[in-house]
Amino acid sequence: MTNESASPEEWQQLSRPTPEWFQNSPFGIFIHWGAYSVPAWAEPIGALGTIDDDRKWFTHNPYAEWYYNTIRIDGSPAQQYHKETYGGGDYDDFLDQWKAEQFDPADWVELFKFAGADYVVPTTKHHDGIALWDAPGTGERNTVRRGPRKDLIGEIASAVEAKGLKLGLYYSGGLDWHVRPFPPHITSESVHDTARPKDAGYAEYAYNHVVDLVDKYRPHVLWNDIEWPDAGKHFGGHGLGTLFQHFYSTNPEGVVNDRWGATHKDYATSEYEHSSQSESESQWENCRGIGFSFGYNQVEGPEQSLTGKQLARHLTDVVSRGGHFLLNVGPRADGTIPEIQRQALTDLGRWMANAKQYLVGGRPLEDAPAESQSDPWIRWVDRGTEVVAFVDSQGEGAEAALELGPDRFALAKASLAGPGGSVDFDGQVLKVTLTADRLGPVIVRIPRG
Known part of the structure; x- marks a missing residue:
């Protein structure tokens, strides 16, 4: 050479x-x-x-x-x-x-x-x-x-x-x-x-x-x-x-x-x-x-x-x-x-x-809802059989609504992975409530529909 x-x-x-x-x-x-x-x-x-x-x-x-x-x-x-x-x-x-x-x-x-x-x-x-x-x-x-x-x-x-x-x-x-x-x-x-x-x-x-x-x-x-x-x-x-x-x-x-x-x-x-x-x-x-x-x-x-x-x-x-x-x-x-x-x-x-x-192993979610730059702060990760939402806020008792197509995801089966809040599905919207003692973004697991 x-x-x-x-x-x-x-x-x-x-x-x-x-x-x-x-x-x-x-x-x-x-x-x-x-x-x-x-x-x-x-x-x-x-x-x-x-x-x-x-x-x-x-x-x-x-x-x-x-x-x-x-x-x-x-x-x-x-x-x-x-x-x-x-x-x-x-x-x-x-x-x-x-x-x-x-x-x-x-x-x-x-x-x-x-x-x-x-x-x-x-x-x-x-x-x-x-x-x-x-x-x-x-x-x-x-x-x-x-x-x-x-x-x-x-x-x-x-x-x-x-x-x-x-x-x-x-x-x-x-x-x-x-x-x-x-x-x-x-x-x-x-x-x-x-x-x-x-x-x-x-x-x-x-x-x-x-x-x-x-x-x-x-x-x-x-x-x-x-x-x-x-x-x-x-x-x-x-x-x-x-x-x-x-x-x-x-x-x-x-x-x-x-x-x-x-x-x-x-x-x-x-x-x-x-x-x-x-x-x-x-x-x-x-x-x-x-x-x-x-x-x-x-x-x-x-x-x-x-x-x-x-x-x-x-x-x-x-x-x-x-x-x-x-x-x-x-x-x-x-x-x-x-x-x-x-x-x-x-x-x-x-x-x-x-x-x-x-x-680990997470990938960007295609067609994810638009990123929120302020409150509530939400990011999405695709893990194949499920998607994971990371939710945070400056406030202590803030609520976030996760807007996803119900035909794509089993919103009723969503669950919180770890401490820092709670989730509730009212048949239309998946709501996440954040607590003051969270260590970072709260993690919500949502199975694919």
Whole structure:
């Protein structure tokens, strides 16, 4: 094979049926943990996709994991904070200050499993270029040689396997501000095109990293971010096509996301409210943090964070539209999960203990009643022999009327699955009454007629 860019037909040859495990995995946990968790600072200005002004987004970036970029933007509040708090010191000082002294991966994964997660996707290397394993070609600039002095990915992978969950691995193939430094990003165009590395040298560097991750940890998901260097988009030596072939041969049930440029994917992704067009594809995943940041942001509080009940709604909404939900956790530098995040996951898990069985394998309901964006809040999932309605409201004693064709569904046989309310069929309308003690949306099972 040559090293010329592959044709659409060559990429198409990688297409395959979606593995059953992924189809039946509605919920995953993302982990953003890095040297950026030491300063743990960003301005919580809002969610990605809600701020159209590029300059505002990057200068006031709510993503704490982008700290290295934001502090290099002249006049940014992050630059001022960095100067006042750290004397404007070198970013790599944070790697040495990052000790992970209370890191307990078994505790993490136990929490994730309790929350109802099916797969776990830790960040192996973010845009700052610091690897969380002894990555080839990184010298001393990884967590085995400096800082925590541990193979963090290896320890997380072992804990995930021990709990019977699937492992995914995030890798920033599109950016590496250390190996390929560029001026700070202040536009989306610079991130995705004009100021990302595209050369063959970086393509080989990234290829060697991801192959090493595949061989060492045998992930089920490869979650690339931003793009892939253009000079590596081929099926030759160190080519992305060759990488995909190696991954699938190592794990025939593996899947890859869509952030490799115009090459190949098993599923599409959206992020917060950005790239919502991806949510019309046959397989897609929405990712977001509990707050506005992925990396831990000490500035965020309850007002920026979703509760367990709100997470249950978001997960249900995603599944009702055919998607998967990848929820991010941002640990502190010491390895502890912030209480706001831990509580949200715990509360979600209490609801998922009953609800998950009605989400797994669920599909969007064709010809479903129009979605209600306000009160009452209703989402539908098709489970073949029955449909399931997830009903919620801001009020405590609210009522919802489920309007379905009586010729299609046995409304008189509808039943409540779990606590939180009651159902009543008066011969015409199926009414759901919600109680104040519900953990999340109330679940109503309706057999097909």
